[in-house]
Amino acid sequence: MYTRSIQLAKGCISARRGLATATVQCKTSVRHFNKASSSSLATNSTIPNPGELHRSTPIEPPVATPPEGSSISLKSANRDESQFGTRPIYLDVQATTPTDFRVLDKMLEFFTGLYGNPHSSTHAYGWETEKEVEKARKYVADVIKADPKEIIFTSGATETNNMAIKGVPRFYKKTKKHIITTQTEHKCVLDSARHMQDEGFDVTYLKVNEEGLINLDELRNAIRKDTCLVSIMAVNNEIGVIQPLKEIGKICRENKVFFHTDAAQAYGKIDIDVNDMNIDLLSISSHKIYGPKGIGAAYIRRRPRVRLDPIITGGGQERGLRSGTLSPPLVAGFGEAARIISEDMKYDQAHITRLAEKLKAGLLSIPSTQFNGVLSDPSKQYDGCVNISFAYIEGESLLMALKDIALSSGSACTSASLEPSYVLHALGADDALAHSSIRFGIGRFTTEAEVDYVIQAINERVEFLRKMSPLWEMVQDGIDLDSIEWSGH
Numbered sequence: 001m002y003t004r005s006i007q008l009a010k011g012c013i014s015a016r017r018g019l020a021t022a023t024v025q026c027k028t029s030v031r032h033f034n035k036a037s038s039s040s041l042a043t044n045s046t047i048p049n050p051g052e053l054h055r056s057t058p059i060e061p062p063v064a065t066p067p068e069g070s071s072i073s074l075k076s077a078n079r080d081e082s083q084f085g086t087r088p089i090y091l092d093v094q095a096t097t098p099t100d101f102r103v104l105d106k107m108l109e110f111f112t113g114l115y116g117n118p119h120s121s122t123h124a125y126g127w128e129t130e131k132e133v134e135k136a137r138k139y140v141a142d143v144i145k146a147d148p149k150e151i152i153f154t155s156g157a158t159e160t161n162n163m164a165i166k167g168v169p170r171f172y173k174k175t176k177k178h179i180i181t182t183q184t185e186h187k188c189v190l191d192s193a194r195h196m197q198d199e200g201f202d203v204t205y206l207k208v209n210e211e212g213l214i215n216l217d218e219l220r221n222a223i224r225k226d227t228c229l230v231s232i233m234a235v236n237n238e239i240g241v242i243q244p245l246k247e248i249g250k251i252c253r254e255n256k257v258f259f260h261t262d263a264a265q266a267y268g269k270i271d272i273d274v275n276d277m278n279i280d281l282l283s284i285s286s287h288k289i290y291g292p293k294g295i296g297a298a299y300i301r302r303r304p305r306v307r308l309d310p311i312i313t314g315g316g317q318e319r320g321l322r323s324g325t326l327s328p329p330l331v332a333g334f335g336e337a338a339r340i341i342s343e344d345m346k347y348d349q350a351h352i353t354r355l356a357e358k359l360k361a362g363l364l365s366i367p368s369t370q371f372n373g374v375l376s377d378p379s380k381q382y383d384g385c386v387n388i389s390f391a392y393i394e395g396e397s398l399l400m401a402l403k404d405i406a407l408s409s410g411s412a413c414t415s416a417s418l419e420p421s422y423v424l425h426a427l428g429a430d431d432a433l434a435h436s437s438i439r440f441g442i443g444r445f446t447t448e449a450e451v452d453y454v455i456q457a458i459n460e461r462v463e464f465l466r467k468m469s470p471l472w473e474m475v476q477d478g479i480d481l482d483s484i485e486w487s488g489h
């Protein structure tokens with residue numbers, strides 16, 4: 001057995017409050033991790049501010065040039081600086097979250113002692129691992145008030161979305177031919193829907209309003225006799241909009257249509273009760289909740305029972321719905337992440353809301369900025385996703401000028417393309433505004449010092465870039481840009 005010089009699992013709720021380097025000693029290696037200070041919340045004023053641990057020099061006065069060779073020094077949040085060098089502040093938690101060290105601690109034993117195949121039913125190695133898998137299944141189910149039997153482990157939300165959007169219509173294809181989804185879904189939902197169109201299904205893509213919300217009457221009107229599935233995401237990954245799940249679930253149940261929701265960005269972040277909301281299928285991703293990558297789950301309702309054609313067939317694992325040997329380290333890590341997020345949800349929410357409000361206020365005080373998402377009703381906006389357009393600046397130029405902050409102008413899988421966001425387009429944003437948007441993701445380990453730094457850095461760099469922008473100069477001179485006839489070359 002390996003020894004641990006620290007007990008990570010207990011009393012770690014204040015992880016974000018004070019990071020100190022601790023050592024976990026395994027049989028073969030010694031690795032460094034950031035460990036929660038054992039100090040209680042009450043004494044956190046004496047703890048070095050975590051943000052200070054990220055930077056060895058104070059914030060610079062306004063810079064006149066982009067940060068090439070900047071003297072601001074940043075240390076990484078979770079890596080050994082001596083080995084990996086300094087890295088930017090991480091504000092891209094919608095793309096992925098850092099693995100919580102309590103999760104890692106849970107996973108380690110599955111690489112050493114607990115290596116049995118959880119599907120081996122003839123010996124103790126299989127039984128002990130299976131017991132851990134079932135524990136994890138319960139933790140994952142508890143977050144959304146589901147029965148553990150309704151949880152199927154998959155490789156992540158992409159697989160689960162494929163499973164739901166392809167699997168349900170294929171099963172009911174003799175009588176049902178229609179699917180409803182929205183224009184602002186994640187690419188893996190839209191792509192699965194297009195795939196089903198190629199197989200002969202009709203797909204309705206619901207529009208959203210300028211805040212990103214669907215219209216419930218439009219949903220009601222779109223439902224046909226042969227509709228088998230409505231797939232509407234819970235929290236949008238680019239703008240954080242929360243769709244009215246309970247109302248959608250009610251409409252679907254009344255019309256006897258299955259309701260699937262992609263909850264990759266919502267699970268553990270907002271309250272979800274699959275029974276109260278009449279959700280029939282739900283997609284979960286472990287790496288969005290501080291768990292390992294490469295694992296996720298499908299919630300599939302048993303009563304009334306949802307049937308689907310599995311995408312991966314074989315040994316019949318996971319109730320025949322997803323064959324293949326499970327990865328116990330990933331399952332257990334995911335389970336631990338779910339257990340922690342259930343326990344810490346209120347604390348995480350309060351922390352994230354406080355920092356997000358500060359960030360939003362600090363950025364929206366910059367002239368000619370626009371918040372993308374819901375402003376009219378805070379209950380319909382997930383605070384941890386702050387998407388802002390900075391008019392008269394290209395989002396990509398701003399990102400280039402912000403090398404000391406890890407950000408994205410939208411989803412991770414489209415971040416290599418310079419196309420403006422299709423989600424912002426669906427909200428009615430013009431190309432210029434869609435091009436100038438940046439998504440700021442705040443999570444469990446984001447610190448106030450990081451937010452302060454980001455506010456100052458963005459203020460400086462936006463001012464700098466606008467000084468170089470002829471459009472900005474014209475606006476300052478009182479010229480109405482809409483009145484200009486641009487030549488077309």
Ligand SMILES: Cc1ncc(COP(=O)(O)O)c(C=O)c1O
Nearest residue numbers: 156157158186237264265285296
């Ligand atoms: C809304 C949404 N759906 C699906 C996914 C895909 O999840 P996974 O990485 O687990 O396949 C993501 C991740 O970016 C997401 O944000």
Ligand code: FES
Nearest residue numbers: 095411412413414
């Ligand atoms: S897979 Fe995460 S944004 Fe595309």
